[in-house]
Amino acid sequence: MILFPAIDLKDGRCVRLVQGDMAKATVFNDDPAAQAQAFEAQGFEYLHIVDLDGAFAGKPMNARAVESILAEIHIPAQLGGGVRDLATIDGWLGKGVSRIVIGTAAVRDPELVRRAARLFPGRIAVGIDARDGLVAVEGWAEVSTLAAVELGKRFEDAGVAAVIYTDIARDGLLRGLNVEATLALAEALTIPVIASGGLASLADVERLLKPDCAKLEGAITGRALYDGRLDPAQALDLIRLAKAPA
Incomplete structure (x- = not known):
C-alpha cells in the first residue's frame, strides 16, 4: 500500500479545504516546495498534488508552484486539477510529473482519457469525486447524475493506471x-x-492494511498530516511492517 501525502494548491500556497469548499481553506504552508521536501524527508515515496484553482478554472493555475515542487523532489508525483486537454497532459509529463489525474474531463470528455492512456501508458489516472455516490465535477461545484461505479466501468478497457476515489462528504x-x-x-x-477523503489517524492506516483492503493501491492523506493527528513515522512503519515477509 502506498500512502500519498497531499499538497493542495490555492494561490500558490499549500491549503486544505473542508468538503471542497474554497471559502473554507486553511493555509498550512506558504512554500509548497519546502512542504514537498519535508514529505520526502519523512520517508513518503509518492506525492499527490492538486491544483485547486485549476480545477475551477479548467486550466493550470498554480504552474509555478508545481514546477517548484518538481524541481526539489526525487520521488514521483501525481497531479490533478485543471487538466482538460492532451497538450496540458503532455506538458506536465514532460516537466516531470509521473502520473496525471483526470477528473472533470473524465465525465465531460471520456475520449480524452482513452487517448491519453493510449499515448502515455501507465501514466493516466481517473479522479472520481463523489457526493452520496454521484460524481461531482468542476472542482466539486457541480454534482452530476452519474454514479461513481458507472464512471469507473467506462474506463475498464482504457488502460487507466488507477482510479482515485474521494468521498467529498x-x-x-x-x-x-x-x-x-x-x-x-x-x-x-x-x-x-x-482511497481519498477523511483519513484521520493511524487507525485508518491500520484498517487499510486489513486483508479485505489488499486490492487497494493506497490512500491519500492531507489534513491529518498537517495538523499532527497522523504521525508519518508511525504510519510508514506500519506499512513497511505489513509489506515485510512473514
Missing part, C-alpha cells in the same frame, strides 16, 4: 475514510483504486 473533516464505498468500487473494477 468526508474530505477535510477527519471522520475516517469511507472504506465501504471505496471497496465496493474496487470490487466492481479491475483498475487499482486509491
Whole structure:
C-alpha cells in the first residue's frame, strides 16, 4: 500500500479545504516546495498534488508552484486539477510529473482519457469525486447524475493506471475514510483504486492494511498530516511492517 501525502494548491500556497469548499481553506504552508521536501524527508515515496484553482478554472493555475515542487523532489508525483486537454497532459509529463489525474474531463470528455492512456501508458489516472455516490465535477461545484461505479466501468478497457476515489462528504473533516464505498468500487473494477477523503489517524492506516483492503493501491492523506493527528513515522512503519515477509 502506498500512502500519498497531499499538497493542495490555492494561490500558490499549500491549503486544505473542508468538503471542497474554497471559502473554507486553511493555509498550512506558504512554500509548497519546502512542504514537498519535508514529505520526502519523512520517508513518503509518492506525492499527490492538486491544483485547486485549476480545477475551477479548467486550466493550470498554480504552474509555478508545481514546477517548484518538481524541481526539489526525487520521488514521483501525481497531479490533478485543471487538466482538460492532451497538450496540458503532455506538458506536465514532460516537466516531470509521473502520473496525471483526470477528473472533470473524465465525465465531460471520456475520449480524452482513452487517448491519453493510449499515448502515455501507465501514466493516466481517473479522479472520481463523489457526493452520496454521484460524481461531482468542476472542482466539486457541480454534482452530476452519474454514479461513481458507472464512471469507473467506462474506463475498464482504457488502460487507466488507477482510479482515485474521494468521498467529498468526508474530505477535510477527519471522520475516517469511507472504506465501504471505496471497496465496493474496487470490487466492481479491475483498475487499482486509491482511497481519498477523511483519513484521520493511524487507525485508518491500520484498517487499510486489513486483508479485505489488499486490492487497494493506497490512500491519500492531507489534513491529518498537517495538523499532527497522523504521525508519518508511525504510519510508514506500519506499512513497511505489513509489506515485510512473514
